[in-house]
Amino acid sequence: MIYLTRRERFSAAHRMFRQDWSDEQNREIFGKCSNPNWHGHNYDLFVTIRGEISEEHGFIMNISTLRDIIIEKIISRIDHKNINLEVDFMKGKIATTENLAIAIWNELREPVLKAGAQLHCVRIEETENNSIEYYG
């Protein structure tokens, strides 16, 4: 078993809030992150897959295959977008990094499997101080 990690980046707007709460309730729980006019981040997304090394090629998966999967399934749908309004795999979810990591996991699990490896970890760095890891 060996592990391969690919980083891709995206920039997006979001707001942490519940529609069934008032702005005051949202501000109390989510603080400045609930700003109704949105704010945003540069997100660093680290996708780790695991698998056996192919004797024929010497790698788990061609890194360009992994990159293409991440770009098609995630980056093209979230980069320079509003996570709350425009990202279908986040519809109906509170736009926390925790929920985002799980949603990205769910989008990537099957395509990675089809390409011959197993998804191991989705890690998102929202800022240099805050990050989330999800292992399924």
Add this chain to the structure above:
Amino acid sequence: MIYLTRRERFSAAHRMFRQDWSDEQNREIFGKCSNPNWHGHNYDLFVTIRGEISEEHGFIMNISTLRDIIIEKIISRIDHKNINLEVDFMKGKIATTENLAIAIWNELREPVLKAGAQLHCVRIEETENNSIEYYG
């Protein structure tokens, strides 16, 4: 003459567009950065001041004074905000990093002067690949 640089960070939403242009025109010029639903970034702001070293203290300016000026004049007004809608010193300007750097310069020049030094440079890193410097 010696130079002191302080970094502060903020996360904000923005959109590059002109109100007197159609969405199509905006998209043609500003591309994905003109998304009407906003996107956002983690911005790194580097403020450089210059001055003589005080013989009494051995520094140009107390770094905590510089930090307080940047936080009061910039960070508290832009962090977790929408640059187009909520940042008064950007009102009426296209929300490019170039215009942002100049606007921040204009906010900081006098307070730095009053505190005994000269503003030398405002540098903004919008992403790890793109940055702007302004020297007045």
Add this chain to the structure above:
Amino acid sequence: MIYLTRRERFSAAHRMFRQDWSDEQNREIFGKCSNPNWHGHNYDLFVTIRGEISEEHGFIMNISTLRDIIIEKIISRIDHKNINLEVDFMKGKIATTENLAIAIWNELREPVLKAGAQLHCVRIEETENNSIEYYG
């Protein structure tokens, strides 16, 4: 299960040595790190907690709660201090990064538990080349 990591930073002086050894013995084992006049570092502290996502809020723990715990329990007691002389949770211990990681773990375990999650990992980067991880 999902994992949330918060980074906080502190700068401190320390010295690696045993009081029951001579300066020569200390120098032999700890090298330049045993300098009797101290040296110091910028430490990067990464605290990882794990837990279930609250359906109500969409997060494991409010990141500001985690930040407040780390600042109250660790940063306020060690930042700009001498680890050997002034940090009570390091009293009587050799000031290695290994011992520091365990001591920080012991300070954080209960407060994290009370706040509704489990402490998963304490990681300390002493320099860009050297780091320690402790999982309890």
Add this chain to the structure above:
Amino acid sequence: MIYLTRRERFSAAHRMFRQDWSDEQNREIFGKCSNPNWHGHNYDLFVTIRGEISEEHGFIMNISTLRDIIIEKIISRIDHKNINLEVDFMKGKIATTENLAIAIWNELREPVLKAGAQLHCVRIEETENNSIEYYG
């Protein structure tokens, strides 16, 4: 159990290819990485060991011992070298980062054991976007 990680760096040339394939076949699978005239990278090598803390010294292993092992066994043999042509522990292997991580593991396992700890992980960052981890 506690974990200690040491980073060392090396710069090397390599080419991903199989000698029993034509240049066209190699290019089809390995893309630009199969360039017959070589290309190269700055590699960041992170070696993690695990062990008990010595009560006498307060550490798992003297970090300078670990550094010396990595430099003697790996860096001195690969830095500013051609991985395909000059690195004996890569002879006969496709020069992927996966194979490199396993080969480095095999070189380090025994020396780390002799020095009183266990090798836990070999991680190689080939670029800021691509990395490999191997745990034996």
Add this chain to the structure above:
Amino acid sequence: MIYLTRRERFSAAHRMFRQDWSDEQNREIFGKCSNPNWHGHNYDLFVTIRGEISEEHGFIMNISTLRDIIIEKIISRIDHKNINLEVDFMKGKIATTENLAIAIWNELREPVLKAGAQLHCVRIEETENNSIEYYG
């Protein structure tokens, strides 16, 4: 006047040597960097342009225009290549970072001018410790 910097990256092999010197002479002057079997680096290229802000668009130059120029004129010709053997704008020159910075300057000066700005600085980071700046 305002300054815009774009970073692009490339990985390449090279060797520092003079053909009219023996291997011994080359080794004496260039040390391990003269290895006849090549070595390589991940290079970070920072291109800074300067200009007036267009009142119409709020920027000096569309960052995607600058990116396209750098990719067409430099990255596509040097990434995953051998600098000594395959990069035409380095033909006949010793493959030092100094010469590389000047050669890149010469390739970029006119296209940047045609696009409406002035080339200000070419900076190359060969490793995290070594970098070169050229201002024409």
Add this chain to the structure above:
Amino acid sequence: MIYLTRRERFSAAHRMFRQDWSDEQNREIFGKCSNPNWHGHNYDLFVTIRGEISEEHGFIMNISTLRDIIIEKIISRIDHKNINLEVDFMKGKIATTENLAIAIWNELREPVLKAGAQLHCVRIEETENNSIEYYG
């Protein structure tokens, strides 16, 4: 004219204070940085030299020459030391980063000149947020 920058790192303890002031006065001006029991940092030192490119070698100065000068004149005298007590070129000076940058400049100017180039800039990053530049 071309510019070459070399980074070297050192870890040291210091305290910002004046001996002719009381602890209270020192605390009032220098805050937590005046802690009588010291604190410390990982300092990143960037030394920039400028010169003509030697036609014979293709560089301004052999980077290993510059590295050796910095290590001999600065790093060997300050790394893992107490800046106030043990660094002769800081004797009698308040241990601010400003004074440190000037003192390092004075130590490096002549050796760089003798080696055939001109010292251009000494930059010190005390933390990721605070840095000083001195140009003589």
